[in-house]
Amino acid sequence: MVMRRYLYITLFSLLSVACRPTPVEQHLEEIPKENLLEVLLQGNERFSEDHPLHPDQTLDRLRDLSQGQHPVAAIVSCSDSRVPPELIFDQGLGDLFVIRNAGNIVADYEIGSVEYAIEHLEVPLVIILGHTKCGAIGAFVEHEHEHSHHYSEYIQKIIDFIDAEEEEQVLQRGTIDFYEKAIEANVLHGIHELKNKVPLVSELIAAKKLRVVGAIYDVETGRVRVLENLD
Template identity: 70%
Template structure:
């Protein structure tokens, strides 16, 4: 009798949990389709819904299991390619609440789009068939801050390869077109750099015009707000 009582006394801590479930109900986690099941015309909506979960502090962290990892060993089928900044605070998979194998991500300081990035995106489009490419900048970007500082003060000396990044951004036509006396020059410079990346990809990805016209490919820009966690799509005017 003592052994019987001891056995069930150890489970008494479950009673409060049972009461709470009874009083407030059990909130079942939503069942989402895997990214690969989403029709290509809805991929952006799917990613933005993931960002809404992330920014609301309600991420689901889908497809991040060892089983998923082993499945991917047989091949990858990402639903989007994303060119983003290397900034440690800007991880695309977390920002869009996606899992292993869902996103083909190219990262560098300042989300620059030059030859190597174009080649990587070309692979994603041609070999992997991604229907969506996003060039994503972010607020308070260090690379763009260096560009803005250098634009205002050419006397500042940066290390050689950081200067190469600054010079690349400085040579972009979209940056040259910005008035220097506007109060939000930093934010507009971030946006102009994103749009430059979009223009470069549309110009250099093979058959991009045809793919876009036939709705097999979409190339867009976006800005991630590090304060709110939200991603905003920017229009290519």
């Protein structure tokens, strides 16, 4: 009898824990905007520790989104197949407005896309997301003007774009950590481009209605690191 009672109590305790609501059961748009980055980083922690919850990936969510979208963050990331933002932040349908290209470059089309997300979708958070072992930055790092690899015209344009970034030009080539610094500099450039070319961005940041951050995703650990002191 004592053993049976113990089993009942244990089972009840396990069910109570299993049924307890978790923060991710709350849609992102219901979370205070000042907490959004923390919530996304918590999602990344779940992903990197191999216990993602895959929220907002149901048919019901899909049907709800047919009436309109309300993403809570715009993310400019690389097209690299190892860097899918919805997965690495453990989010789902309609949660993130994602702009991807090789090298997570922030040029005219990307700025227009982010501006749309800010002005029309009213996202309160923008993340420029670089990543380790980025092929586009790697090509730039190995690029020598007089001894360059033979790339197609369009790939070369990507390399030349990165090469022209002021944040890259101030770096010292040949240092041990040049590759890592180049990845960070490219993210920094994206943030500066948004702030300098879209007046609305600086206005919303000053009013504490928008946050723009840079981050680096590690393709080996699965973890996202937010860059500090970007101003």
